[in-house]
Each structure stands twice: as C-alpha cells, then as structure tokens.
Amino acid sequence: MFPELATLGPLRDRYDTLYCDVWGVIRDGTDLLPEAVEALIRFRETGGRVCLVSNSPRRSSSLAHFLTDMGLPDEATDAIVTSGDAIREELVKRSPGRALNIGPERDGSLYEGLALEFTGIEDADFISCTGPDDYLNGRPEDYDAVLARALDRGLDLVCANPDIVVQSGNRLIFCAGAIARHYRRMGGTSIVAGKPHRPIYALARAALEARGFAVDLTRVLAIGDGPETDVEGATRAGVDCLFIAGGILGETLDGGRLDVETAAAALKDYGVTARFVADRLTW
Structure with missing residues (x-):
C-alpha cells in the first residue's frame, strides 16, 4: 500500500496538532522555505497548533533565536523542542x-549550567557528541582512533543529535547520529533521546499542554524527511506521518516530480511506512 500524496490544507480537518521537523522541511540547511513556513502559519490560523520537533543538539531557546534571526515569524509556531x-x-x-x-563550538550552549570538564580521551568519563567538529566536512571515520580508545575504556557516547545526515543547501552533511552509529558498529554504547526515541515526543506533548493545548494523539500529524528519525519516530509515538520526500531522500524525486512508488520503496528500505507523502511541505 502506497502513501497518499498530500498537502497540508486538506489534512487540517483530520489533525489539530503538528510535530514538525525543521531541517529538510521548513529550511534546507541554508534558507527558510517560504511555502513551508506559510503552510504552518495557515494551519495555526485555522485553529491548529504547531510544535517544531528538531534533532538539533541546541537547546530549544537557542534554536528559537536562531530561527528568528533567519526570519521565522512567531506566527508559525506554538512551541519548539529539541534533541x-x-x-x-x-x-x-x-x-x-x-x-x-566532539562537536563544533556553536553547540556550546547545550552545556551551559553543567559542571562538566572537557578533557582528552584518557581522562574522560564519557563522550558527549553534538556532531563532527568540522560541521560541513566531518565524517564518522575521522574519529576512528578516539572511538577505538573509548571502546577499550568502556566509555558511553552521549549523542545529542540522532540524525545521520541533514540537508545543507544542495548537499548532505553528517550529524552526531552517524558518529554514534559508527561507535555502536564498533561495539560501543551510545545513549540518545531525540527522534525516533520517545523522550522528545513526551517533551513536545508537554510543551503544548503547558500552553493550554490538549493533545489527542489520534489527531497529531508528524512531518519530516528522515526515515530513521521522523518516520520511525512517528510510529513509536503512535501518530500519523507526512514524509517529505524532497529532503534527505531527494533522489525519490524524478526531475523534480514525486514518484510515490519510489518514495514508498525508499521508506521500505528503512523498514518504515508513512501515511502521507509530499515532495515538500505546502498548504
């Protein structure tokens, strides 16, 4: 059974709440996507509510400032939660x-207020990873030596961003999830709480309820472009999903047109299915 082609407007009667991804859905890693932002605004104008659910390693307050600086209007969201x-x-x-x-300096706000001392691998109690040190060009293999030593010492890797890759303009870049997966394949242990894991969805529900919104999971739609994170996470959270095929799986688009069979096959390769699919988020 193939997912249904969908835009957001006709789905409004079915869903009151959106758990919406950021990278690959409302921004391409470089710029905001105006049609997607407009879709969120219109959803809220009709009485719906929107929680951005991002695997960003930043705290939600930091991501909110970042998106505001990019030009995201307040009218587009009710709440933001992050990995x-x-x-x-x-x-x-x-x-x-x-x-x-392990991670770029830009992610330093994650550690504010914590009594953590950053050390070399020989003195560390664990690894904390927000992504490659080289944000645009880093690869999991860059950390083979340090991960091998961490494995010898039996250290956990705490992963602040479970994404394997994200879209950055017209290219894909590796995230902390790729390093965590590499460590697991070496035999190590990684600890994650963002998508597709349930803690981040509990935060999303709590964030909306704190603003006075009742959340009925049968009327929640998750939107995202990551099969292993957004689509799998929606299944674990017990909500329907709109898969955005033009994000990190842009190869599902043939000459810019969405091929539903190809999109369904791509999701099947990851062992997941989505109820709806679109090339991009629009109203």
Missing part, C-alpha cells in the same frame, strides 16, 4: 564529570 532538550537530563546525571567533547 538537546531531550538529552539534557542525561548530561545532568553525569554532572559533575569529565567528558571528551
């Missing part, structure tokens, strides 16, 4: 402590 928020509890448990930090 950084979801993993914070794990970092609190390990604080005070010593960690090997």
